[in-house]
Amino acid sequence: MRGLLYLIGIATAVLVPAWAAVAADAVVSGVRTGIHPDKTRLVFDLDRSVDYSIFTLSDPYRVVIDLPDLDWQVPSTAGSRAAGLIDRLRFGLFRPGNSRVVLDLKRPVRVKWATMLPPRDGHGYRFVIDLVETDRAAFLAALAPPRPLATPRAGTAPRPKPRPGGKKVVVIDPGHGGVDPGTTGASGGFEKAVTLTYGKALATALRERYRVILTRDRDIFLPLQQRVQIARDADADLFLSLHADAIADRRFSGGAVYTLSETASDDEAAALAAKENKSDVIAGIDLNNQDQEVASILIDLAQRETKNFSSRFAGVLVSTLRTQGVRTRRKPHRFAGFRVLKAPDVPSVLVELGYLSNPREEARLRSAEGRAAIVAAISDAVDAYFENLSE
Ligand SMILES: [Zn+2]
Structure with a gap:
C-alpha cells in the first residue's frame, strides 16, 4: 500500500526555510481532543494563522500534518494518550522549518474537515481537524498518487571535509x-x-x-x-x-x-x-x-x-x-x-x-x-x- 498525499488548505508556501525565518515562530499554546459520537476532533490553539498540509499513510494508518516551525508551549507528552479514533499523537521538528504532527490511528479514518479558525468567542487562532471512521477500502481509495520520498539533507550535520x-x-x-x-x-x-x-x-x-x-x-x-x-x-x-x-x-x-x-x-x-x-x-x-x-x-x-x-x-x-x-x-x-x-x-x-x-x-x-x-x-x-x- 503506497502512502499518499493530498493537500487541504493552502498548498503553496507551506515550508518556510529556517534561514528565511525572520519573525519568531508561531506559538502553540494548547492541544485538545474532543470525542464525539460521530467524530474525533483535534484542536491546536495558536497565536496566529499558519499554513498546513495534510496527508495520510497506510500500514499502519496515520494522518500527518505538516506545519511551519512552531514554538510548542505545551507539555511534550500532550496527546500521548489515546482519544477517540487517535491512538497516539506526536509532534516536533521534522526538518529545519518544518514541524510535523503524526496521528497514529486505531482504525482507518477520513479527514472530514480541517481548517484554521480566526479568533472568536474568547478563543485565539485554532487549527481544527475532524476525523470520522471509514473502512480500509475507502481509506486507501482516498490516497492520492504517491509522492516521491523526500530525502532532506541534515540541516545541522556538518559536511565532510578532508581529514x-x-x-x-x-x-x-x-x-x-x-x-x-x-x-x-x-x-x-x-x-x-x-x-x-x-x-x-x-x-x-x-x-x-x-x-x-x-x-x-x-x-x-x-x-x-x-x-x-x-x-x-x-x-x-x-x-x-x-x-x-x-x-x-x-x-x-x-x-x-x-x-x-x-x-x-x-x-x-x-x-x-x-x-x-x-x-x-x-x-x-x-x-x-x-x-x-x-x-x-x-x-x-x-x-x-x-x-x-x-x-x-x-x-x-x-x-x-x-x-x-x-x-x-x-x-x-x-x-x-x-x-x-x-x-x-x-x-x-x-x-x-x-x-x-x-x-x-x-x-x-x-x-x-x-x-x-x-x-x-x-x-x-x-x-x-x-x-x-x-x-
Ligand atoms: Zn532508540
Whole structure:
C-alpha cells in the first residue's frame, strides 16, 4: 500500500526555510481532543494563522500534518494518550522549518474537515481537524498518487571535509529526535533527549583526538537512512548510535552493545531491532518506497570485514563499560538487523545505554556521575579500538 498525499488548505508556501525565518515562530499554546459520537476532533490553539498540509499513510494508518516551525508551549507528552479514533499523537521538528504532527490511528479514518479558525468567542487562532471512521477500502481509495520520498539533507550535520592531520572520523548518532521521541522513561521524559545529551557529552570527550560528527545536535528528526549516509559521506572510521530502551517490566536494567547481523542473537534483540527500525514510521515517512532496501538487510561478503571490526569494537566497549562500573546486561554484546547499522563500509555499533523504564536506572542515566562513567567508558573504548587497529 503506497502512502499518499493530498493537500487541504493552502498548498503553496507551506515550508518556510529556517534561514528565511525572520519573525519568531508561531506559538502553540494548547492541544485538545474532543470525542464525539460521530467524530474525533483535534484542536491546536495558536497565536496566529499558519499554513498546513495534510496527508495520510497506510500500514499502519496515520494522518500527518505538516506545519511551519512552531514554538510548542505545551507539555511534550500532550496527546500521548489515546482519544477517540487517535491512538497516539506526536509532534516536533521534522526538518529545519518544518514541524510535523503524526496521528497514529486505531482504525482507518477520513479527514472530514480541517481548517484554521480566526479568533472568536474568547478563543485565539485554532487549527481544527475532524476525523470520522471509514473502512480500509475507502481509506486507501482516498490516497492520492504517491509522492516521491523526500530525502532532506541534515540541516545541522556538518559536511565532510578532508581529514585534518589524519584524524580518525567518529560519527555519533543520538537516536530519535523531533517528531520521533523514542521510548518514554519512568519519569515521562523521552529517549530522544537522553541520547542527545549523551551524544554531545561524548563528542566533547572525543573531539581533541578525533574528528567528531554528530548526526544531529538538536531536537530534530532524521531518517535512519540519512544517519547511515552521514557516516558514509564522512568516510567515517566508526559509527556509534546511542539509544535507551524502555519496557513494561520496570525491573530490567543494564546497558548493551548491538552490532548488525542478519540473524538476531535472541528474540529480545530481534524485537528491539524491530522497535528501533520503526523510527521512520513513527515520524510519518512512507517506507513503501524503501521496501527493497529494507528487505535487503542481509550482509554480503563485502561487509564481512566491517562486521568483524564492529564486533571488535563492541567487545572492547563491553569491557570498558564493565571496568568503569557501568551496569550491563547479561550477555552484553548482542546482534540483530538494525537498519541504522547498515553502512557496508563503516564499522557500526548501537549502544543501548540502559532502561529508562527502570526508575533507578533512569535517575542514574540522567545524573552527571552516571553520564560521566558511561561517556568515559565509550571514550576509552574508542581509544583502545584505534590503538589496537594501528598496531
Ligand atoms: Zn532508540
